[in-house]
Amino acid sequence: MAATxxxxxxxxxxxxxxxWAAGPDAAPMAPDFVLRSTAGxxxxxSEHRSEVVALAFVASWCGACREGLPEWRRxxxxxxxxxxxLIAVSFDSRPEAAAGMxxxxxxxxxxxxxxxxxxxxxxxxxxLPAVVLVDREGRLRIQHRDGRQASATEIRREIRxxxxx
Amino acid sequence: MRNTLYWMMAMWLAGATAVTGVRAGELPDAQAMDQExxxxxxxxxxxxRELFMLEEELLFPSSTQVSVFVSMDVGEYFSLDSVQLTxxxxxxxxxxxxxxxVEALHRGGVHRLYIGNLRSGTHELVATFTGQxxxxxxxxxxxxxQFEKGIGAKYVELAISDRGSKMxxxxxxxxxx
Numbered sequence: 558m559a560a561t562x563x564x565x566x567x568x569x570x571x572x573x574x575x576x577w578a579a580g581p582d583a584a585p586m587a588p589d590f591v592l593r594s595t596a597g598x599x600x601x602x603s604e605h606r607s608e609v610v611a612l613a614f615v616a617s618w619c620g621a622c623r624e625g626l627p628e629w630r631r632x633x634x635x636x637x638x639x640x641x642x643l644i645a646v647s648f649d650s651r652p653e654a655a656a657g658m659x660x661x662x663x664x665x666x667x668x669x670x671x672x673x674x675x676x677x678x679x680x681x682x683x684x685l686p687a688v689v690l691v692d693r694e695g696r697l698r699i700q701h702r703d704g705r706q707a708s709a710t711e712i713r714r715e716i717r718x719x720x721x722x
Numbered sequence: 723m724r725n726t727l728y729w730m731m732a733m734w735l736a737g738a739t740a741v742t743g744v745r746a747g748e749l750p751d752a753q754a755m756d757q758e759x760x761x762x763x764x765x766x767x768x769x770x771r772e773l774f775m776l777e778e779e780l781l782f783p784s785s786t787q788v789s790v791f792v793s794m795d796v797g798e799y800f801s802l803d804s805v806q807l808t809x810x811x812x813x814x815x816x817x818x819x820x821x822x823x824v825e826a827l828h829r830g831g832v833h834r835l836y837i838g839n840l841r842s843g844t845h846e847l848v849a850t851f852t853g854q855x856x857x858x859x860x861x862x863x864x865x866x867x868q869f870e871k872g873i874g875a876k877y878v879e880l881a882i883s884d885r886g887s888k889m890x891x892x893x894x895x896x897x898x899x
Contacts, residue, residue, distance in 0.1 A: 591818045599803065599818040 584696040588679035592669035595656040608642040609719045610691040617654040619685040628709050630665040639720045646671050786839040787875040794827035795883035800891035803853040840871045849880045867895035
């Protein structure tokens with residue numbers, strides 16, 4: 558029993574030290590890009606330094622993406638004052654389809670048009686929905702790219718963590 | 723089993739000691755360390771700048787270098803959205819301008835749109851400007867320049883200005899001497 562307890566403590570320490578060693582400075586810079594929004598404005602990612610940016614990759618033919626829009630709107634409204642900037646990147650080939658998603662979002666955040674997948678290639682997005690979080694210094698900190706819709710609780714916790722840094 | 727356990731405990735203690743050692747060393751020499759770190763940062767910035775200049779000189783030697791710049795006047799008659807560049811019939815660049823970048827151009831900023839290499843001889847540059855004109859109408863206008871590339875670097879400016887007499891934007895392409 559004592560041996561098992563010591564072993565567990567040693568393993569726990571091994572997990573703690575690496576977490577301390579891999580701080581935000583080790584995270585790579587988020588690839589920069591500029592795309593046009595459905596509202597006709599050109600938006601460049603790097604112009605949002607000092608804000609925490611949540612890049613949500615979506616498409617009108619992605620059911621989970623459409624279902625997640627209300628929650629994204631709530632997150633943007635809740636954390637806007639703390640410096641959260643939510644940006645959706647749509648892979649729709651038809652601008653009107655992307656505009657439909659912007660309407661569904663109630664104009665709470667911009668929806669960028671990426672029919673050729675330029676930003677998608679930069680972030681190696683293969684499945685939807687996908688979301689990446691960029692910290693205030695422009696570093697790519699958290700990625701959900703496995704096609705699974707991350708829970709609202711998980712996303713909220715991650716965003717809060719980056720905002721509090 | 724016992725030897726394995728002792729080995730793991732020793733490793734854990736070594737790690738804990740390293741962490742504690744770093745934290746203990748910070749306190750007395752914190753100020754000296756801050757200065758040293760600041761000095762290192764300055765040296766890194768200087769080195770980065772030198773490396774950037776060297777890289778540019780290696781990739782685009784002055785004998786073949788051609789640079790294209792964009793400048794903009796007040797912009798009352800034209801709101802710039804993007805510029806597309808074609809050199810000798812080949813598309814070499816397209817740039818979307820954000821509101822902040824357009825504001826910087828209005829304030830006198832000059833944007834280097836393209837840098838590349840060209841052999842000596844006659845070349846043709848075509849710039850296509852896209853944006854909104856008066857009454858928020860979509861506007862698309864092209865400008866062409868044929869120039870001689872000599873031995874030295876070639877600098878070309880794409881200038882957008884307001885032509886008050888006709889209440890229209892004016893697009894000119896000119897070489898810097």
